[in-house]
Amino acid sequence: MNVGHAIITAGMKGLGRKVTEAFLQKGHQVTVTYRNDRERADQLKNLYSDQLHIVQADVTNKYDVQTVVEKAVNQFGSVQYLINNAGPFIFERKKLLDYTEDEWDDMIRGNLDAVFYLLKQTVPYMREQRFGRIVNYGFQGANAASGWLNRAAFAAAKVGLVSLTKSIAFEEAEHGITSNMICPGNIIGDFKEASISESREILDKDTPIGRSGTGEDIARAILFLCEQDSDMITGEVMEVTGGLNVIHRFR
Template identity: 70%
Template sequence: MGQSQFEGGKLMGHALITAGTKGLGLKVTEGFINEGHSVSITYFKDLARAEQLQQKFPKASIEIIQADVCNKHDLTNAVQKAVKRFGTIDYLINNAGPFIFERKKLVDHTEEEWEQMIKGNLDAVFHLLKLTVPAMRSQQFGRIVNYGFQSANTAAGWINRAAFSAAKVGLVSLTKSIAYEEAEHGITANMVCPGDIIGEMKEATILESRKKHDPYTPIGRSGTGEDIARMVLFFCENKSDMITGTVVDVNGGLDVIHQQRK
């Protein structure tokens, strides 16, 4: 598998994680590092946060790459740099995804906002798949994880989030299609759908979350970055090859689409 190897019976590989320096992506990056994998992580503007990650894990194999996921050239450059240093990409984690925080109806979106949602959440994955799947085929192994939103698997409508949800629902079909097409090559593709994880909880641990009661989430605590990272890492395990084309909600029972925080 390229330069990947087994160490103590466990596959040590290389992960490319978009927007892996902060937010939900940070805990995913930390999870891969803690399991002994090398990582290439993209950042958009915050170089300081990316450098902090390197400082936190001085012995880890980390490549930080500036990239705008809406820019095909940047994505190509990111893959080329990752492969040049590590030889292969075993795990493609499409964590980055532009989001418009202002709630607005579809007709109130500008064309630029619509294009950003489609380019960043759907087109970017297409380009990265084109850049990474051929090598995954040759090594007969690959793990792809995309991100959605609660109920994306049902093509649910999401009021005042139409542009974002349209891109993500398209990504559901893309995830399943690539899963079926590439299964014969030992490649899996799955989607994780985070619940309402906001603010500091994006970079929090499960233990930290359990110390604070959340009245909005049926399980009684807020979701965290660690919750998402655990699901991503599970999808990427060598023995998870029977799990492909799957969309999993990680929301603690909260109806994100219809229940709003007061």
């Protein structure tokens, strides 16, 4: 895997934290965004002072998104990897008609529009160097345009992102750029920042392989997709679920 510069949105906690650490441990330079938790950002900065550039940004704001890339390029030069980890989520379960217009706008702007603006800013650099790797996040079953009860706004944005992921993969293939999507399974709580070895210590009867997914599982999959020799894999939606997605269960 060629050492380069990765932009990782919301890479300071949760699944993004393990992805950021994985890129840094491979020797990459990383620009990472955070929204509020500066203390956690500083903790990681202390470990990787020369490799890590931290930018505060709200991905629902297109001007913040554009500024992230400007600052990233000023810091490290070109961009080889774009990991769109950020994705606003409303934890309260409610039907579509109970969403406010502001909530709907936040879901669309943060999960779909932000990727558009980041692509507009980063793909020209990737074209110039004839190499680029784009990884977006979906949800389990997104590739089938599944509905998601009481999560309709988030699901609509992510399913739109599936089509965008595939479209940009086809359009930019001639420039050596790949675009793929990772769909995590049911990774919750502390498992988002856990290692695979930690998850193997706890039996998960609901997951076919017998353990919960972790942030490390997601990071490993993303690093694989970002390898130079992974160029045959583009426009794909990769489920990382431990087998949860392979059997349709009627309930």
